[in-house]
Structure formats: C-alpha cells, structure tokens
Amino acid sequence: MPRWRMPTCASAALAAAGLLLSGCANPSVGSANDDPTAPVTLKFWHGWSTPGEVKAVNDSIARFEKLHPNIDVKATGNVSDETINQALRAGGDKAPDVVSSFTTNNVGQYCDSGMWADLDPFMKKTGLDKHKTFPKTLLDYTSYRGNQCALPLLADAYGMYYNKDAYKKAGIERPPRTMSEFEKVSKKLTIRSGKNSYKQVGYLPNFRFYQNSPDRLFAQWGPTYFDPEGNSQLADEPATYDFFKTTRQLASAQGGFRDLERFRLTFGDEMSSQNAFLTGKVTMHLDGEWRGLMLDEAKAKFDWGVAPLPVPDDQAETYGRGFITGTVAGIAHSSKHQNAAWELVRFLTADTKQVVNFANAIHNVPSTFAALKSPDLDADPTFRAFFDILENKHSKALPPSVNGGAYVVSLGDFAYAVESGRVGDLRGRLKKLDEQIDADTLQSKS
C-alpha cells in the first residue's frame, strides 16, 4: 500500500468507527401513542424487599388490576437504582415501564437526562392538578427545572426515636429541643464500659451510622445548598460551620469520635434484630417513620417515643422540622406503553384510597393532601408524629441537581474528614468543596 494511503485509510476507519459508535450509542426510544384501554403487560420495578412490604405492593397491584382489567402488571422488587439505571440506559424489551426509586437524590439526573419521561403532558391529558394533589416540597424534589419526571410515592420524614426507659433512669423529663440541650442529654445518657468502649451511648453523631448521613442532620439548620445561579455555596452558608461545630461537640461530650466509631463497628445490621437502637446500645436515634413498625414487630424490650430532632439554639422557633425525602415513581423513557404506565403511576401516587392503604401497610408518610387528611390513616401517635414533621413549614428536602446526588456524596466525603478531625482549615476546605461541586455539575451538563 502506498504510504500516502495509510493515514487516509486510518482516518476513514476512525470516522467509520465514530459513526458506528454514535449509532450504537442510542438506546431505544419509547412512545406515548398507546391506547391505555388496550390489553397490555407492564413491568414495574421497585425497591421494597421485606415480606410485608412486598405483600403491600402486590396488594396494591391487585387493586389496580381490578380497576384496569386490560393491564397486567409484573412487579419486580428489591431493585436498586443502579440496576434500574443500567436497564433504562440499555433499553430493549426487558427494561421496565414503570420505575420507582427509594431516594430523591437522583431525580435531577433522571429528569435532565430524559431517562424518565416528563409526566406533565400525562397529567394535563387526564386532568390531574399536581398543585392541588401534592405538597410543594414533594413536587420540588420530584422535578428538575420545570420537568416533572417523577411523582412522590409516599414520603419519608426523619425524626428522633428515644428510649423512654433510659430517659427515666437518667432523670430526663422530655426530649431535647435545642442542640445545646441535645449535647447535655446525650452526655447524661452515655455510659462507658472500660477504657475505650461503651455500654450505652446517648446519641451517636457519626455520619456512617445507619441513617445518619450528614445531609439528614444538616436539615435541622435549614441550609441553602445553592445560590440562585445554581452554584454551591456551602462555604458562604453560616449554618455549615455551626453544623460541623455542633456534631463535633456532640461527639466530644460522649468520649470523642474515635471511641464512638469503634463502638459503632460492634453494631449489628440496621435492618436486623441487632439494630443498635433496638438492642439499647443507642438511646436516641435519627430515623424515618418506618422504624416504628419495625420496633413494634421486633417487640422492643423498652418503652420508646418519637420527637422531632433538636434544632440550633438560634433557630429555636423552627423546632418541629425535619429532613424530608421519599420514594418516587415515574415512567421509563423507553416504555412503549406510556399511557398505560401513566395509569399505574397515577393510581399508585394520587389515588387517595390506595395511598392511604399503602401508607398504613408499610408505615410510610402519605404524600398527597387528601391522604394526609384521611380518617382511615393509622391513628398511632408515634406514626402521626412524622406527619407533623412533613407538614412543618421549616422542614427541608434536598434540592435536585443535574448530576443527581453527586453533591451529597461530596458533602458526605467532606463530613467524614471533618468528624475524624482531618480538616484543619474548615473555611478553605469548604471553598474547595464548593469549587469541586461546581466543576462536577458543569461536567455533567451537555
């Protein structure tokens, strides 16, 4: 082959490969041209896994199928977000039509990427007024920049479970309401065992402990993560400094991070009978509303109660707030039966009777105005305490972002370094964290 031809051939081969690759790169595209009354089988992927939860999901589907005899729903449980993501990106016949996620963190990514279909046209078509149906906080965390690609499928509110027997023993009359009270009560409830271990800890602030991811406790400060232009502003947010100072003080008051961390490593699995709160190793615990049902089912050997988590001393008037998140549901972009899929999503998320039944069955907070007011809701006061947290005007959810929960992960990594005492210059490091979050966001934009 003459020498001049070689680069030409190589360029042509590369160009052809590029065309081939870009062609291969397009996953299948769905459509909303289907007739929702025609016989169809829908695939529904969700994350619920315990026998009680799976039964509740299957009961919900049975109720739906009774109302829509032409739609057959095949449900698959215990599916992680990662699996759903891969399936939707790959597309094809095996991919689900209706999907749900246990976290609101990734909604921004789902909406921006187009992976979950925009639901507004469906709502318009079927006359569902989202503003009259769902609370604003919940609508905010299921949309991104005007694209409502998900709807809330029950909500989660976070509060504080406390061991009433331990309180009585220590002479504590009521749950703490401010962070300084929290520190005193935690210290009082902490019982050491030997030089570097514990019999019981008041409140374990370590960020890797079960549900204690930093964003959940940080919600008590009501932080603003991004400025109006969408830039990270953690270094400019005064709450950030107070939050880290308080968590470190909480740890110090009970023996310090190292000892507490070592104690944490002796705990059993969060969802097992060896849960540290259930076994009395921890007496105050940040957790969601589902824990109450679990404590009842496990027949906890102590009297327990629920209260909102304390708030910073200078924001005492916001007591009653908490972190809000929830399960979300949407329609896969690749579904060929999007109108039928919408019928299922609408039933699961907006049908009052269904939402109430499902909320009672799995002890999650209802996510519609009508369901929250329903007299059929479980009257258990410890469960209802979370409704107040959800409806509290100061309660906070995480803002959606184009790259999903990447900024929450970055904050988490940073918080691990802070709690272990490896961050000296907090202000400088926070500025770097902001820069990193902004760079990650920019990188994810088209």
Added chain:
Amino acid sequence: MAMTLSNPARRRLRTLGFLSPWLVGFSVFFAYPLIATVYFSFMHYNQIKEPTFVGLRNWTYVFEQMPLFGPALRNTLWLVVIMVALRVVFGLSLGLLITKIKTGAGLFRTAFYIPYLAPPVAATVAFVFLLNPGTGPVNEILGTVGISGPNWFNDPDTAKPSLVLLSLWGIGDLMVIFMAALLDVPKEQYEAAELDGAGAWSKFRYVTWPAITPIVMFAVVTGVVQTMQYYTQALVAGKVASGVNIGPGSVIQPGYPDHSTLTVPQLVYQMGFQNFNTGAACVLSLVLFAIAMAVTMLLMRKRSGLLSAED
C-alpha cells in the same frame, strides 16, 4: 472468468485465514472497545442522549478538577508496587519451603491453596470479619496478650495493608506456579554447585534464580496487569467494613475509609455507571491503559535484556 491468484497472494490469503479467529477476537474485544473509549473521551455522553463533542473538557476535568483522581491513582500504584512485590516474594518463599518439605507436603500445599479457591467476595467478607476491630477474633486474640489491635480495614493508614494481607492469604495460584518452576530446575546443577562448595544462598543465587527468572517475570507482569484492575476486593472490603446499610435507594461509595482503598477501576465504574459521566470514565480508562502498557513494556524489555544476558 475464474480469478487466478499468484502464489504469494494465495500464501497471504491462507495466512490471513489462519489468523482470522484471532483477528476477529482482537477487533471485537480489543480494537473496537479501544477506539470507542478514545471516541467517547472527547464526547459528553450520558448514555441516553446523543453524544456531543466537547473537545478536551473530559481530559481537563480528570486532570485538573477531579479531586479523587490523585488518591485513586496513588492507591492503585501503591498496590501495584507493594502488593505485587510482596506476593512474588511470599509466593516464591512459600514455593521454596514447600518443595523442601519431605513429609506432609500435600497437606501444606492444600492448606495454602484452598483460600485461593474461595470466591473473591466470600473470601473478602470472611477476612473483614476476622479483622473487625470491635468484634473480630484477630483483635480479640491480640487483646488477650495485651496488644491493642489496629482498626485494620477501618483505618485509612491500615486499610491498604489489610488488602495486601488479604491478597497474601490467597497466594495459592502463585505458589503453585513457583513450585512447578522450582521443581523444573535440573537437580544436576544443584549437585554441581554443591561440589563447587556452594551454600544454600549461592545455590539459590546462581542456580535457582537464573532458572526461574522467566517465571518470576511472568508473575510480575501478570501481577501488575491484574493489580491495575484491582476492583472487587477493595469494593467489598470497604462496603462490609463501613457497616453502612446498602439499600435499594443507595449506592456503594467506593474507597472506605476516606478514599484510602479507592482504585482507578472503581473510579471508572463510579464515573461511568453511577454518575453516567461516560467521557470522564473513558479518560480514566485510557490513563490506566497507558500506564499498564508502559509498565508492561518496560518489564518485557527488562526481561528480554535478562534473557539475552543469560544467553
């Protein structure tokens, strides 16, 4: 009219025919993925929307703005140097020892080989359980003799050495390869060396070592390539040791504790399949590929140098 081919052309065609299975495999499993990786490294692509050309943005992001790239690369190289070196030394020592044992050699061979047969995930889970600082038997035993054991997988300073210990526990594969090489060294050479008055060290230095050099080089090269792709054990160890519950709504964040066990392949997975940042994942893959190629070529040149020196 039938086409007639000249002899050289026919020969070339026949050669190509014999080569074709390899060529197909090479094209599908190496050339195409490599071209795809280069192509996507210049694209913004989230695996849903059409890829768009972004020039060098992914490259500058990885090298200038991705804070985890440095720790991941350092961890990977640390593991390559320390883990490969210790595995070779330990595997060779074990091979030498076992070939010398007269009675019960089979028992020792089995004992050292069995851990290698355990699936990587199961072996890692078991090892993390053994080294749990709070409840693990290793620290409890150390405690009985008055030693306060380290936090092993839960301390950034000891997490990587703990991974090395885990890899030494599963040394069975290398031990068997070295044993085969050691048993292949002609006995006459040892006898001749003994007649010349060589001691144990001299026999190893002047008889054993030259004979097994190609095998050592093989172990080093394959070890480097494997460790460059180190993923499963680090991810599982971090996940289990952290004790963080992984539910359907959560994702495993690799590198626990404090990114001390984060490797480049884990970062590739995180970027590509958790963040759907395909372009950055491709850049990371290419960096890893370039380093692996460079190190392998260097070692191969060294090896050919060694062999020609012997010749």
